[in-house]
Amino acid sequence: xxxQLKDALSFIDSNTYNQTFDDVTKAHQALLDKSxxxxxxxxxxxxxxxxxxxxxxxxxxxxxLQEAVDVLVVVGIGGSYLxxxxxxxxxxxxxxxxxxxxxxxxxxxxxLYMTELLEYLDNKRYAINVISKSGTTTEPALAFRLLKNHxxxxxxxxxxxYIIATTDGSKGALRTLADEQGYESYVVPDDIGGRYxxxxxxxxxxxxxxxxxxxxxxKGAQAGYETYRVPAKDNPAMLYAATRQSLYRLGKKIEMFVxxxxxxxxxxxxxKQLFGESEGKDGQGIFVSSAGFSTDLHSLGQMIQEGExxxxxxxxxxxxxxxxxxxxxxxxxxxGLNYLAGETLDAVNxxxxxxxxxxxxxxxxxxxxxxxxxxxxxxxxxxxYFYCFACAISGAASGVNPFDQPGVEAYKVNMFALLGKPGxxxxxxxxxxxIKK
Amino acid sequence: xxxQLKDALSFIDSNTYNQTFDDVTKAHQALLDKSxxxxxxxxxxxxxxxxxxxxxxxxxxxxxLQEAVDVLVVVGIGGSYLxxxxxxxxxxxxxxxxxxxxxxxxxxxxxLYMTELLEYLDNKRYAINVISKSGTTTEPALAFRLLKNHxxxxxxxxxxxYIIATTDGSKGALRTLADEQGYESYVVPDDIGGRYxxxxxxxxxxxxxxxxxxxxxxKGAQAGYETYRVPAKDNPAMLYAATRQSLYRLGKKIEMFVxxxxxxxxxxxxxKQLFGESEGKDGQGIFVSSAGFSTDLHSLGQMIQEGExxxxxxxxxxxxxxxxxxxxxxxxxxxGLNYLAGETLDAVNxxxxxxxxxxxxxxxxxxxxxxxxxxxxxxxxxxxYFYCFACAISGAASGVNPFDQPGVEAYKVNMFALLGKPGxxxxxxxxxxxIKK
Numbered sequence: 055x056x057x058q059l060k061d062a063l064s065f066i067d068s069n070t071y072n073q074t075f076d077d078v079t080k081a082h083q084a085l086l087d088k089s090x091x092x093x094x095x096x097x098x099x100x101x102x103x104x105x106x107x108x109x110x111x112x113x114x115x116x117x118x119l120q121e122a123v124d125v126l127v128v129v130g131i132g133g134s135y136l137x138x139x140x141x142x143x144x145x146x147x148x149x150x151x152x153x154x155x156x157x158x159x160x161x162x163x164x165x166l167y168m169t170e171l172l173e174y175l176d177n178k179r180y181a182i183n184v185i186s187k188s189g190t191t192t193e194p195a196l197a198f199r200l201l202k203n204h205x206x207x208x209x210x211x212x213x214x215x216y217i218i219a220t221t222d223g224s225k226g227a228l229r230t231l232a233d234e235q236g237y238e239s240y241v242v243p244d245d246i247g248g249r250y251x252x253x254x255x256x257x258x259x260x261x262x263x264x265x266x267x268x269x270x271x272x273k274g275a276q277a278g279y280e281t282y283r284v285p286a287k288d289n290p291a292m293l294y295a296a297t298r299q300s301l302y303r304l305g306k307k308i309e310m311f312v313x314x315x316x317x318x319x320x321x322x323x324x325x326k327q328l329f330g331e332s333e334g335k336d337g338q339g340i341f342v343s344s345a346g347f348s349t350d351l352h353s354l355g356q357m358i359q360e361g362e363x364x365x366x367x368x369x370x371x372x373x374x375x376x377x378x379x380x381x382x383x384x385x386x387x388x389x390g391l392n393y394l395a396g397e398t399l400d401a402v403n404x405x406x407x408x409x410x411x412x413x414x415x416x417x418x419x420x421x422x423x424x425x426x427x428x429x430x431x432x433x434x435x436x437x438x439y440f441y442c443f444a445c446a447i448s449g450a451a452s453g454v455n456p457f458d459q460p461g462v463e464a465y466k467v468n469m470f471a472l473l474g475k476p477g478x479x480x481x482x483x484x485x486x487x488x489i490k491k
Numbered sequence: 492x493x494x495q496l497k498d499a500l501s502f503i504d505s506n507t508y509n510q511t512f513d514d515v516t517k518a519h520q521a522l523l524d525k526s527x528x529x530x531x532x533x534x535x536x537x538x539x540x541x542x543x544x545x546x547x548x549x550x551x552x553x554x555x556l557q558e559a560v561d562v563l564v565v566v567g568i569g570g571s572y573l574x575x576x577x578x579x580x581x582x583x584x585x586x587x588x589x590x591x592x593x594x595x596x597x598x599x600x601x602x603l604y605m606t607e608l609l610e611y612l613d614n615k616r617y618a619i620n621v622i623s624k625s626g627t628t629t630e631p632a633l634a635f636r637l638l639k640n641h642x643x644x645x646x647x648x649x650x651x652x653y654i655i656a657t658t659d660g661s662k663g664a665l666r667t668l669a670d671e672q673g674y675e676s677y678v679v680p681d682d683i684g685g686r687y688x689x690x691x692x693x694x695x696x697x698x699x700x701x702x703x704x705x706x707x708x709x710k711g712a713q714a715g716y717e718t719y720r721v722p723a724k725d726n727p728a729m730l731y732a733a734t735r736q737s738l739y740r741l742g743k744k745i746e747m748f749v750x751x752x753x754x755x756x757x758x759x760x761x762x763k764q765l766f767g768e769s770e771g772k773d774g775q776g777i778f779v780s781s782a783g784f785s786t787d788l789h790s791l792g793q794m795i796q797e798g799e800x801x802x803x804x805x806x807x808x809x810x811x812x813x814x815x816x817x818x819x820x821x822x823x824x825x826x827g828l829n830y831l832a833g834e835t836l837d838a839v840n841x842x843x844x845x846x847x848x849x850x851x852x853x854x855x856x857x858x859x860x861x862x863x864x865x866x867x868x869x870x871x872x873x874x875x876y877f878y879c880f881a882c883a884i885s886g887a888a889s890g891v892n893p894f895d896q897p898g899v900e901a902y903k904v905n906m907f908a909l910l911g912k913p914g915x916x917x918x919x920x921x922x923x924x925x926i927k928k
Contacts, residue, residue, distance in 0.1 A: 164837075248789075315601050326791060330790065352570075359901050359902075361775065377605070391636065408909060414902075465847040472846050
């Protein structure tokens with residue numbers, strides 16, 4: 055991981071930066087000596103949630119399923135879904151020719167999606183990986199009920215061999231069910247929050263089934279830990295944290311995650327959860343947003359270039375071309391593109407990136423560039439770890455607990471009240487009275 | 492289209508609202524009497540860009556391709572891509588069982604995507620719909636070169652029967668090529684900008700090939716025109732424009748487009764282009780953002796509930812359930828969800844929507860709700876028209892020309908300079924000197 059900040063730093067006075075870097079340095083220290091707010095959730099830091107034997111078991115499971123099924127349906131929401139979704143999209147082909155198809159469910163409550171998914175599965179051999187710490191989160195629990203019924207209707211008793219539960223190690227609804235039914239199961243550790251869980255079985259099981267080298271992915275993250283744990287002025291995670299917090303203090307309210315490779319779309323979504331949920335609290339926090347270029351230069355580009363300047367951009371750049379597809383010459387050259395003949399498409403894409411960065415900086419948009427050497431399992435593991443580490447110290451430097459999410463409960467309480475969930479009788483009465491008005 | 496504003500209006504004082512509504516009323520008048528800034532681009536207003544015979548031709552083309560190919564590759568970017576993508580996702584099944592598969596290209600410059608797409612097409616019968624006013628926009632022109640070569644290598648002369656050009660009526664590179672080669676072709680009207688073009692051949696050709704009822708789509712939009720042209724305090728387009736501009740004047744810098752049905756993802760992307768590109772200029776404009784719930788309640792929910800309150804939400808709600816999938820009872824009820832047995836998933840999703848709205852308003856987030864009666868071609872056409880109409884008067888009320896996009900050129904000039912495009916020699920020299928520093 056390299057990070058280039060020159061275009062961002064020109065927007066930050068050295069006083070602000072130095073003060074912020076001091077705060078980041080303290081947060082970095084607090085993360086490593088475990089005095090950071092939310093220190094009961096540091097199980098991800100040393101990237102050791104999955105031990106060697108468990109990793110082997112995951113790989114064996116993956117191999118078994120690769121031979122037995124066409125589809126794996128991953129049931130989860132939030133942190134139990136986004137890490138795997140991001141990694142699968144980033145590391146698998148755009149148009150896969152082989153391997154297990156990975157589909158998701160329980161990440162929303164569209165009845166139409168679920169209806170059509172069940173119909174689609176009618177003609178497929180499939181397995182389910184249900185991921186939920188408690189087993190009672192409404193969205194995945196509802197989807198799992200429907201899928202489990204569907205699979206049992208087809209396979210009877212044998213359905214249990216095609217259900218893998220990733221859940222609490224000792225308690226909760228899904229743990230009880232898994233133990234009773236004899237599902238293969240993995241543990242969601244107590245000391246890792248959802249958005250930091252991609253290096254645990256939560257992320258690794260779907261990735262392994264999809265054929266991703268999870269060992270390399272873990273090794274990349276571990277290498278990240280060894281790098282980012284060392285405090286330094288040029289520690290990329292500290293630099294990123296200090297730069298974005300400086301910009302926020304100077305009135306840049308929004309960070310826009312930008313990439314130039316469509317398969318990084320869900321990496322941006324994962325990043326938005328990580329930073330938005332870690333920092334958006336106590337009435338403060340950088341508002342998270344994302345864009346895929348050059349696609350969105352033709353949609354959001356105008357607003358970025360000439361709109362209100364309350365945001366900055368962080369570009370995730372991939373240093374090595376992912377393809378050598380070359381632009382052909384054309385006899386008639388009506389489109390006037392022969393000056394690019396013989397160039398690769400990736401080289402033109404890279405020029406677009408440099409060009410845009412200059413244009414946006416000229417338009418008063420601070421630009422940070424994160425450079426990833428290449429897009430493979432090892433470097434992708436390091437990238438996601440980089441974000442986790444930077445997020446923890448960035449959040450703590452801003453004065454919040456980067457590991458809790460107290461605000462997520464508000465809509466759930468209202469929803470349980472509206473749905474008439476047992477135990478919420480008082481809330482039901484209150485909300486119904488309120489709606490009537 | 493209905494619009495509910497009560498939760499938003501409680502955040503707006505009546506002075507601000509009344510003043511803003513006056514500005515919107517003037518913009519509404521200016522749109523209809525064609526005195527609005529950018530009045531050379533009003534070809535979309537009366538929804539008559541495609542006449543009856545052309546619509547019949549589009550439908551005949553669609554029928555021909557439905558019988559002849561497996562895949563249609565739509566080549567376009569920005570407004571030449573997002574409208575069709577949005578409509579296809581909204582109106583086609585999640586898991587299509589039949590019909591022509593619609594893929595996109597030329598909407599970015601990933602060499603990897605293009606490489607894999609060409610490999611995928613090796614085994615498919617396919618046609619190309621290339622959409623570009625000029626025919627020289629870099630992204631689609633490069634993709635079209637590659638695809639045209641690929642198709643001609645397979646079919647030779649006959650390739651021309653599988654290429655449909657949607658382009659300028661009389662001039663430009665693609666018009667010349669289409670006329671020379673005898674491609675079937677459609678017109679991108681001179682008086683309709685890209686982001687307002689979904690009701691022209693730009694949007695209609697791919698939709699028709701995908702089997703969408705384009706006649707109903709157009710009729711819905713025309714019904715929208717008849718409704719929104721009438722000035723009134725409760726005209727939904729005027730209400731939406733006045734409310735969002737009032738909130739912006741009161742310091743709400745970001746609008747978050749929210750939906751509860753994943754197939755509205757690209758509708759949000761289309762909306763972001765429409766409003767971001769129309770309003771983000773002259774150093775002002777609402778920053779556009781989007782979220783899909785309940786998915787993103789588990790990622791962005793914390794930030795929305797407790798982060799810095801510089802945004803408001805506009806929820807696109809669908810009034811009629813799209814599915815009657817029912818939650819089954821479970822003997823053991825370990826997940827505690829039997830209290831929902833017999834309910835539909837859509838009913839629970841609706842309760843989540845009401846619950847979230849109350850929670851977010853309690854958390855000081857103004858909420859607007861747009862209600863769409865149902866999700867079919869007719870109502871979807873009306874919805875997109877609603878947004879176009881509201882956007883035009885909202886932008887004009889904010890004091891900008893809602894039909895231009897001068898800021899989009901900045902990165903292009905830099906890119907042409909970096910790529911060494913003929914005619915940009917001076918810019919090439921300047922940018923190279925600059926990068927060296």
